[in-house]
Amino acid sequence: MRVPDVRQDLSNQPGRGQHHRLAPRSLERRPRIIATANTNQSKPRWDxxxxxxxxxxxxxxxxxxxxxxxxxxxxxxxxxxxxxxxxxxxxxxxxxxxxxxxPAKQFHQRVRRDFNIQASAGRISNKKKRRRDYAITQRHWKSSRTRCARAILDDTCDAIQQPLRQRMEEYWSTVFTQPPVNTSPSVLHFQAPLLDLWAPITPNEIRAARPSLSVSPGPDGLTSRQLRAIPLVIMVRILHLILLCERLPRDFTLARTIFIPKKTGAQDPGEFRPITVTSSLTRLFHRILAIRADSLLNFDDSQRAFRSGIDGCRDNTMLLDAILRSRYERFKSASIATLDLAKAFDSVEHSAIMKCGAAAGLPPPMIRYLQRFYEDGTTTLTGDQWTSLPIRPTRGVKQGDPLSPVLFNIVIYHLLRSLPTECGIPFCGRTIRAMAFADDLILLAQTPAGLQKLLDHTASFLAECGLRVNSSKCHSLTIRGLGQAKKTVVSAQQHYCVNGQQIRALTSEDTWTYLGIVFSAQGRRKFDSASKISLLLERLAKAPLKPQQRLYALKCYALPRTYHAMSLGNTTISDLNRVDIMTRAFVRQWLALPIDTPTAYFHAPVAEGGLGIPSTRWMAPSLRLSRLRGWLSQPESGTANDITSGTSVDFSSVFVKREIAICEKRLTDGRTILQNTDIIGKRWARLLHSSIEGRALKDSCYTIGQHSWVSDGTALLSSKDYIACHRVRIGALPTRSRLTRGRHGDRQCRAGCRAQETNNHVLQICPRAHAARIKRHDAVANFISRSLTRQGFEVRSKPRISTSIGVRKPDLVATMGDLAVVLDVQIAGDQVDLDYVRHEKIRKYSTLPEVSRYITQETGATNIRHLPVIHSWRGVWGRRSSLDLLALGTVNRRDLTIISTRTLIVTRMNGLTRFPLSLSTSHSALHVLAGKMPMDLKLKQRAAEYRIRKGASVSVEGLDMTSEEVCADRVSASERVRRRLLEIWQAEWNRCEKGKDTYAFFPNIARRLSYNLELDHYVTQLLTGHGNFAYYKFIHCKASSHLCACGVTETSDHVLFDCPRRRTQRRALVEAAEAETGTWPCAKECLVSNKVLFDELKKFAKKALSSRSSNTTRGERRREPRRGNRRRRAEEESQRQTPPSVMPTTPPVETRQQRRARSATDL
The missing domain is CATH 1.10.10 (Arc Repressor Mutant, subunit A)
Known part of the structure; x- marks a missing residue:
């Protein structure tokens, strides 16, 4: 039989179906084709x-x-x-x-209480959510600043949910109760027992080892405060009983284990660190033993963790950097491996601790004590609202116990002493085989074979101690030196094994982190400090904190986080400057400071008048220089003798000298090397006091604590007051002299004074701010009066004393017994010698015998003292004045701080804030706009109505009515009085030279009273011409330009009728005006007399003058609302007028006589 020619494409479903349809039935090909086809269905059913x-x-x-x-x-x-x-x-x-x-217990986990409130209340608004988050953060800040700041900077404000109890309990019970290994570590070095470790305890040792008050109590509930309350004699006897019995009472062996996440978003039980909390008395006893062991035991120099007086991070990172650079620059070979121990503290064998401890010199009584301590000790695992049954750990040391680091160091000490001596890298006159910091180990050798031998020996020793190397977190670095070719090559093909498992080999481009510092094959890598600090600053800016709290968290928590990497890592001056610029930008935003605030104000010490923010440009080199010199001062560094003697040219000495030279060069300012933070602070203070704004703060350092409100981060001030105090303190108020700095402009005072409008002039001299100065003065005097009254003084306020040269009125005369104190408050200018002002105040009253005679007659006191209260409007106290008040006890240092802040707050609230704009709208216009008769006319109307009700004759402004006329028709008489007063009001309104914009809308007062108008904030600005207009803000020095975004002077008429940028917002108003009046622009009176037009006017005013669509204070252009119709947008673009090519016309400039006349009218 002939087989048909198969030419169909069988790669897809249609091809296979066509072939099946055409194939002869006698051919048994269909099953074969079906068998070879794809059996996977496109949508298989779910089983x-x-x-x-x-x-x-x-x-x-x-x-x-x-x-x-x-x-x-x-x-x-x-x-x-x-x-x-x-x-x-x-x-x-x-x-x-x-x-x-x-599991059912999944729905019984602890949740935040406010989440339940949110769930029951439904969706909440963003405003309520912000208030809720603010309340939660403030409560946490009040409870513990450290925990709150850490949660904000780590972005862990929401509590990390631990795994279920079953998983946690099963995992950690297995870790703590692992069966012991049969082998024991081979110890090669033995030392005679150090009996002084178990010697009697002295009271001085107890004082030195007392736990802090913030330490949590153990299961027995004994707090640190209660422990400190026990007399030393009794405490010494208790500890001596423990030494004698060589064991703790059973209640003191109990402990509880809590779990702290190692990283953000921890979910696995292994990602939590167990912290075991024992009794406070047990920790006190173990701390005494740990202090003794640290001073008596002879640890290996390679182990640098948990040792007093040794900066282990500095020594290990600098030593590793020096070794890598020497290998790289001298073309030498090196093989390095970093090891990570899995659960090192929780897995070490107790038998290994005892054997290594006995070999290290621990006395037998202490060994027996430790055996009983670990045999009798039990702990309970504590999680989120659950507690396990007591378990008895068979392995590991208790993290959180003061003695645990010493015991673990003893085990690592014997490991380091047992390493093969033939392996290692010769450096600085000795052979370095290992560097250890707790459980972080680095092994070094010259050859790969030597490194493999060190790895095998280390793994074998650790296995005997019950420890295991985590091969997945280990890596190696092999450097081959080619001396003839003057090159070094990193070989990634060389591999090493630990316990039969291969560890990762690094290449020349790979990096790794050791003790917080990034390394590569050439040494330290560049530390990107800008990205690190920018993340922290953004988190602080988003957090619901007050400005003073942000500043405190920045100085005490955010910036110190980068000091370790900046001082030990590789940084550049440009990066450090970028960090300072970024920090100042955020602080300037938090405190609403202008862009031209002196840089020294941010970095000068608080006592000198600054904010006290450390400058990383100078702080990082200073910290590194101090750490380098500290390394040289240690004899075990191996470089001190080489450098001081000058007889060796070892690479280590060259490396250290080079690093010190770099730091000194970076710290050089002129001819001075700023070697420490005190000198750096004096430099910033000198720069601050030499600036125009900071010159008045030069006496700040003489009175201790007067500026503590700047950096304490407390709720002494509200956010608004805190910001206002800083603006006054640095002189950042918007006066004409400051706004026109660096360019031409009128700097004369707007009150008509013949002086420049500076901060000192407005707040100390200008007559317009006289009432504000009185309030500021009285606020200080009243605070001191209340303080004296609380202390038992009898206070007389402003007594009038007649003298030969006139009446004298001291602010306060306080008496107590035979003592009388005359206090006179004076808030001086910023360029005045405060001690000289004090001297003049004393001379003013002490040289007049009438004053002493008056006080003696009125109070009977004979001991009269004169204590002037002198400080400047910047909040700086006079040195002699503050010392006198403190010596007398009139005030304390906190009172000095409060008085300084009260002065600054009152200055800001009643001084320049209300100076430019509070009286800018005339009273006549406001009365007409509100439809309220002026008070003088209203009183006349009320008096006339009273006489009308009594039937008496009435005479009002030329209107005379007899009693008969009044009694004939009292309603008609009242109406005649009202019309007459309206005529007088209208005549005054017609003659008024102010409020012309309002007059254009309401020329007739009678018609205005017939309108039922509902005014709001936006339409009032259009009706008065006083509001968010560039020209209006420009003449009051609230903006730097009078121009609109379209290039024309921006007045209320321009916004209402002409501005092309507001054509879309004006469309509805124009259409309504054309429909009602038939023309646009229409008369202004029509806009308020017609109900439809007034409603459209209100809508237009809100759109045009809102903060989003109006011009900024600097005349910047803002984006208009989006338009949905593209055709309309195209038409508007085609019809939009182009900006004028010529310069816009400026408003007419007032002459000096006109300005003085207008200012006098305002006053």
Missing amino acids: KEELALMARREAEMTVGNVRYINKALAEEFHIRSLEAIKGQRKVAGYKAEVWQVL
């Missing part, structure tokens, strides 16, 4: 078993807080598409199955 498995897996992901569950399920069940899994998870039956699989 019950597959649904059960996926439901169980989803329940586990839900408990573990896994994000993107759909994607995670699609990766595990790869035969299903992502859309299929999404659809199945929406089915009600599948949801019910997931709920059945979830």
Whole structure:
């Protein structure tokens, strides 16, 4: 039989179907073709078993807080598409199955109380959410600043949910109760017992080892405060009983273990660090033993963790950097491996601790004590509202116990002493085989064979101690030196094994982090400090904190986080300057300071009048220089003798000299090397006091604590007051002299004074701010009066004393017994010698015998003292004045701080804030706008109505009515009085030279009273011409330009009728005006007399003058609202007028006589 020619394409479904249809039935090809075809269906059905498995897996992901569950399920069940899994998870039956699989205790975890409130209340607004977050953050800040700041900077404000109790308890119980290993470590070095470790305890040792008050109590509930209350004699006897019995009482062996996440978003039980909290008395006893052991035991120099007087991070990172650079620059070979120990503190064998401790010199009584301590000790695992049954750990040391680091160092000490002596890298006159910092080990050798031998020996010793090397987190670096070619090569093909497992080999481009410093094959890598600090600053800016709290968190928590990497890492001057610029920008935004605030104000010490923010440009080199010199001062560094003697040219001495030279060069300012923070602070203070704004703060350092409000981060001041105090303190108020700095402009005072409008002139001299100065003076005097009254003084306020040269009125005369104190408050200018002012005040009253005679006659006191209260309007106290007040006890240092802040706040509130604009709108215009008769006319009307009710004759402004006329028709008489007063009001309104913009809308007062107008903030600005207009703000020095964004002077008429940028907002008003009046622009009176037009006017005013659409204070252009219709936008673009090519006309400049006349009218 002939087989038909198969030419169809069988690679797809249509091709195979066509072939099946045309093939002869006698040919048995169909089953074969079907067998070779794709058997996977495009939409296979869901089996019950597959649904059960996926439901169980989803329940586990839900408990573990896994994000993107759909994607995670699609990766595990790869035969299903992502859309299929999404659809199945929406089915009600599948949801019910997931709920059945979830453990019941999952829904009894501790949640935040406000979450329950939110769930019951439904969706809350953003304003309420911000208030809720602010309240929570403030409560946490008040409870503990450190924990609150750390949570904000770590972005862990929401509590990390621990895994379920079953997983945590099972995992950590297994870790703590692992069976002991049969082998014991081979110890080669033995030392005679140090009996002084178990000697009697002295009271001085107890004082030195007392725990701080913030330490948590143990299971027995004994707090640190209660422990400190125990007399030393009794405490010494208790500890001596423990020494004698060589064991603790059973209650003191109990402990509880809490879990702290190692990283953000920890979910696995192994990602939490167990901290065991024992009794406070146990920790006190162990701390005494730890201090003794640290001073008596002879540890290896390679172990630099948990040792007093040794900066282990500095020594190890600098030594590693020096070794890598020497290998790289001298073309030498080196093999280096970093080891990570898995659960080192929780897995070390107790038998290994005892054997190594006895070999290290621990006396037998202490060994027996430790054996009983670990045999009798129990701990309970504590999680989120659950506590396990007591367990007895068989391995590990208690993290959180003061003696645990010493015991672990003893084990590592014997490891380092047992390393093969033939391996290692010769450096600085000795052979370096290892560097250890707690459980972080680095092994070094010259050859790969030597490094492998060190790895084998280390792994074998650690296994005998119950420790295990985590091969997945270890890596190696092999450097081959080619001396003839003058090159060094990093060999990534050289591999090493630990316990039979190969560890990762680094290349020349790879980096690794050791003790917080990034390294490569050439040494330290560049530290990107700008990106690190920018992240912290953004988190602080977003946090619901007050400005003073942000400043405190920045100085005490955010910036210190970068000091370690800046001082030990590789940084550049440009990066450090960038960090300072970034920091100042955020602080300037938090405190609302102008852009031209002196840089020295941010970095000068608080006592000198600055903010006290450390400058990383100078702080980082200073810290590195101090750490370098500290390394040289240690004899074990191996470089001190080489450098001081000058007889060796070892690379270490060259390396240290070079690093010190770089730091000194970076710290050079002129011919001076700023070697420490005190000298750096004096430099910033000198720069601040030499500036125009900071010159008045030069006496700040003489009175201690007067500026403590700047940096204490307390709630002494509100956010608004705190910002206002800083603006006054640095003289950042918007006066004409400051706004026109660097350019031409009128600097004369707007009150008509013949003086420049400076801060000192406005706040100390200008007659317009006279009332503000009186309030400021009285605020200080009243505070001191209340303070004296609380202390028992009898206070007389402003007594009038007649003298030969006139009346004298001291502010306060306080008496107590035979003592009388005359206090006179004076807030001086910023360029005045405060001590000279004090001297003149004393001379003013002490040289007049009438004053002493008056006080003696009125109070009977004979001991009269004169204590002037002198400080400047910048909040700086006079040195002699503050010392006199403190010596007498009139005030304390906190009172000095409060008085300084009160002065600054009152200055800001009543001084320049109300100076330019408070009286700018005339009273006549305001009365007409509000439809309220002036008070003088209103009183006349009330008096006339009273006489009308009594039937008496009335005479009002030329209107005379007899009693008969009044009694004939009292209603008509009242109406005649009202019309007459309206005529007088209208005549005054017609003659008034102010409020012309309002007059254009309301020329007739009678018609104005007939309008039922509902005014708001925006339409009032258009009706008065006083508001958010560039020209109006420009003449009051609130803006630097009088021009609109379209290039024309921006007045209220321009905004209402002419501005092309507001054509869209004006469209509805124009259409309504054309419909009602038939023309545009129409008369202004029509806009308020017609109800429809006035409603459209209000809508236009709100759109045009809102903060988003109006011009900024600097005349900047803002984006208009989006338009949905493209055709309309195109028409507007085509009809839009082009800006004038010539310079816009400036408003007419007032002459001096006109300005003085206008200012006098304002006053």
